[in-house]
Amino acid sequence: MTDKLYNLLIKGSPILKKEFLPSISIDCVVFGFHDATLKVLLIKLLDATAWGLPGGYLKKEEDLAQGANRILKERTGANNIFLNQFKTYGKKNRSEDFFIDCPDDLWHKQRYISIAHYALIDYETVTPVIDEVSDACEWKKIDELPELMMDHQEIFNEALLQLRRDLNYKPVGLNLLPEKFTMPELQKLYEIILDKKLNRGNFYRKMTRYQILEKLDETRKGGAHKAPDLYKFNLENYNSALENGLQESW
């Protein structure tokens, strides 16, 4: 760790100790969809080599869900993001070792568990924020990730696994697709997230059964083929499915 980063961290420690709960951190795996690619938002601490997930600590005065939303907003400027808390990481030394050369009064050096969340957000509306202890905050393609610090690669891997599982219960696409889209475009998004081809007929039937789509009275103009139907999400049903889940498989 450079002197510059250390001095910034040690300066902030008394304030952190006063305002935040000990031993608890929150990390966010923020997925965005851009150029037909799934990307994730990463930060890099000042002069560090490895990258990390954007995260922070939980304030004494806020609920856990409030804290996760605050942290995400501080990083991205994005509001009203549907955050999916998926796992808490609590191996001993997962965080302590990272600051092992620092004195014990550094707030960051204590043992932390991390309550991990993932979010799907609109790539276009995000303004990555570089705070004073970081020198980068950027989108990275999920299949070209740089080296990640601490257990952040494991957290990322399990977030992606959880996102794939959640496709069985939760709708996806709002914020990731334009307002009007075709069924093949929606299928393509699923295929990119799942990293596999899907059967067109099965996909159409499943999506229709979920009742989260509205077929529009317009088609996509242009192109040599028959103009494809356009759809948009039925917001009421979509949000209800987000909260209550799509129908189960059994």
Add this chain to the structure above:
Amino acid sequence: MTDKLYNLLIKGSPILKKEFLPSISIDCVVFGFHDATLKVLLIKLLDATAWGLPGGYLKKEEDLAQGANRILKERTGANNIFLNQFKTYGKKNRSEDFFIDCPDDLWHKQRYISIAHYALIDYETVTPVIDEVSDACEWKKIDELPELMMDHQEIFNEALLQLRRDLNYKPVGLNLLPEKFTMPELQKLYEIILDKKLNRGNFYRKMTRYQILEKLDETRKGGAHKAPDLYKFNLENYNSALENGLQESW
């Protein structure tokens, strides 16, 4: 709170402070299957009216998973339980209010987040343990639950929901059924957990596809009808599916 309970808690506070991490607790929703009913293990604090989930704190010297296993073992005597961590609860005042009349130096009065787990365990092998601050530790039918303290009813409800969702990814039955069982008996277990009837043919096909069952060269004797086939779990495939998940729905 009675003086007796308070005195026990305040006496233990300095030791807890020394050995355990602040602000972090672990709660376990322990399901067992008995008399064709799903039951859950609950405890009652000394002279309390409401019941609660068995839980405890995380030691400074143990991983989160070790802590959860230790707590469960202390309560049930059961080893090698597959614990499913499913959500962390962190609303402000979820725990503080419970001890609001106590002085601030009581370890239990601080703000806690709770890392909730569920487990499916063999009813027959469990010896519920009543510790010195409790006066009961008992199995209760899930559809006849007593009043639960703090947010434990919410934690229980979400554990059951998660168990139902996990049936799509994780095998269930080992420890809950006898070693040899019939397909209708396994289906009955799923129906009780899901609280709905399943189609017999679909169930059979799905189970066969999972490859976690071994058909035995014996049938169940007795009864007026054709003797039903007996099965047992293929332990290698079952454990592999527990760790890696059954095939996904998409």
